Amino acid sequence: MAGADCKTDCGSSACSLDCTMAAKCNGSSEDALVLQCIDTSECKGNGGDNSVLTCTQQSKCDLKAGVRSVAMCRDQAVCKFDMGSIATILCEGESSCDIKCYADCTARCAETAECKVSCGAEGTPGVACPDGSLVCGAGC
Secondary structure, X not given: OOOOEEEEEOOOOOEEEEEOOOOEEEEEOOOOEEEEEOOOOEEEEEOOOOOEEEEXXXXXXXXXXXXXXXXXXXXXXXXXXXXXXXXXXXXXXXXXXXXXXXXXXXXXXXXXXXXXXXXXXXOEEOEEOOOOEEEEOOOO
């Protein structure tokens, strides 16, 4: 916290990391990574399956996660997510999201958020559903 540089490598263990007060964080885990990036912090991370990644306020995030992971970008955060299959991504408030994901992922973007979704290795655009979500490789 408070502008500190923090690098955490949890190896094959699940772990969590909270980045606050303009911290610069880099967290990684082959297992689930729970990462919260708050205020004006800058966060990078690479988590395994079932990771939970949250970026809020005016934070800046560049995060990757495995299968069945959840990522949330809120307030005025700027987020870049690279997610595995069956992932769920939420872009809320006035956030800006650049999302790459694979089979059966779903991104829900608020009308006030800016979202770009690309699917698979080819980077094809996400399919827009009637409920406002964007999906890759799944039906609406």
